[in-house]
Amino acid sequence: MQPLEPAVRLRLVQWRTALFALPLVLLWSGSTIEGRAEGYPDRTIKIVVPFPAGGPTDVAARLIAQSLSPRLGHNVIVENQSGAGGRIGAKAVATAAPDGYTLLLGGSNVNAISGAIYKNLGFEPIKSFAPVAMIYTDSLALALSPSVPADSCEALVKYARNHPGKLKYGAPPGIYTQFAGEFFKTRTSTDIQFVPYKGGAPALTDALGGHIDMIFNNRSTVLPHFKERKLKPIAVTSQGRWPELPETPTFQELGISGFPTEVIFGLLAPAGTPVAIVARLNSAVNDGLKSAEVRASLDGLGVEARMGTPEAFAAMLDEQARQWKAVIDEIGVKAE
Numbered sequence: 512m513q514p515l516e517p518a519v520r521l522r523l524v525q526w527r528t529a530l531f532a533l534p535l536v537l538l539w540s541g542s543t544i545e546g547r548a549e550g551y552p553d554r555t556i557k558i559v560v561p562f563p564a565g566g567p568t569d570v571a572a573r574l575i576a577q578s579l580s581p582r583l584g585h586n587v588i589v590e591n592q593s594g595a596g597g598r599i600g601a602k603a604v605a606t607a608a609p610d611g612y613t614l615l616l617g618g619s620n621v622n623a624i625s626g627a628i629y630k631n632l633g634f635e636p637i638k639s640f641a642p643v644a645m646i647y648t649d650s651l652a653l654a655l656s657p658s659v660p661a662d663s664c665e666a667l668v669k670y671a672r673n674h675p676g677k678l679k680y681g682a683p684p685g686i687y688t689q690f691a692g693e694f695f696k697t698r699t700s701t702d703i704q705f706v707p708y709k710g711g712a713p714a715l716t717d718a719l720g721g722h723i724d725m726i727f728n729n730r731s732t733v734l735p736h737f738k739e740r741k742l743k744p745i746a747v748t749s750q751g752r753w754p755e756l757p758e759t760p761t762f763q764e765l766g767i768s769g770f771p772t773e774v775i776f777g778l779l780a781p782a783g784t785p786v787a788i789v790a791r792l793n794s795a796v797n798d799g800l801k802s803a804e805v806r807a808s809l810d811g812l813g814v815e816a817r818m819g820t821p822e823a824f825a826a827m828l829d830e831q832a833r834q835w836k837a838v839i840d841e842i843g844v845k846a847e
Contacts, residue, residue, distance in 0.1 A: 559600045566847055575646055627832070640710065656718055690842065690844060775831060
């Protein structure tokens with residue numbers, strides 16, 4: 512047998528060294544991740560809400576933060592980073608260290624919808640995050656100003672067709688309340704003007720004041736105004752009628768199908784967050800949602816608490832992304 516060339520002998524030595532070192536590297540990496548999980552948390556955790564303070568998403572985040580603090584043994588705070596339909600706050604979390612200390616209160620809008628509209632976000636709405644836990648679901652209603660001479664969807668469509676361009680609806684651009692309005696226009700062949708707003712609150716204020724004629728908004732937002740008869744409920748996107756509004760039909764009942772029936776909200780961490788940390792957070796969230804006090808508080812907001820695994824949350828986000836992409840493709844909305 513001929514002796515090996517020096518270069519070949521060198522490569523063999525390098526391979527043997529690498530193979531010998533690999534188990535040590537894997538052992539070190541595993542112990543480091545496990546150690547981080549076992550010691551987690553050891554400082555304050557921040558939940559980024561990508562919308563202004565005071566809205567239902569913000570209130571729900573503060574309820575969850577208050578619930579998590581005693582269960583995790585450290586403070587959990589809420590920080591509002593609003594703007595661009597939630598994309599500013601989402602990017603801040605997507606680019607944060609994947610250590611479990613910076614979380615996003617996200618869901619349908621910033622994770623399932625934005626990817627179908629915007630191509631250069633600086634992050635991937637789905638892939639840049641590790642879903643942690645569902646928190647709640649909500650649904651939408653079509654609400655009319657009392658000044659509009661219609662009390663049903665049929666009457667509204669007839670009036671809109673007889674007065675093309677006269678009616679106006681408002682919403683922040685690029686989120687599901689705008690897309691619901693555009694989808695309604697497409698399916699009913701009506702010409703209704705879109706008025707963009709910086710947030711849902713000013714759109715609601717103008718609807719209450721009669722400055723615009725209609726809005727799509729969350730159950731948690733519009734339900735109190737329906738009860739006070741300051742807005743008229745026309746239809747809801749949920750699978751079944753709202754218990755508080757048994758006379759108001761669903762869009763499916765009206766033959767206007769294709770609306771995603773709910774919008775979902777939950778906690779997400781940056782992609783790459785250790786699985787053990789995600790599991791720790793998921794357990795703490797679900798434990799809090801079992802609390803009668805937390806559930807009652809969420810019920811008071813008009814939303815439905817929803818518990819589940821990170822995998823179930825991920826699957827729901829994927830399904831929401833598929834559903835909303837179909838809506839956006841049909842209405843032909845493009846980012847400006």
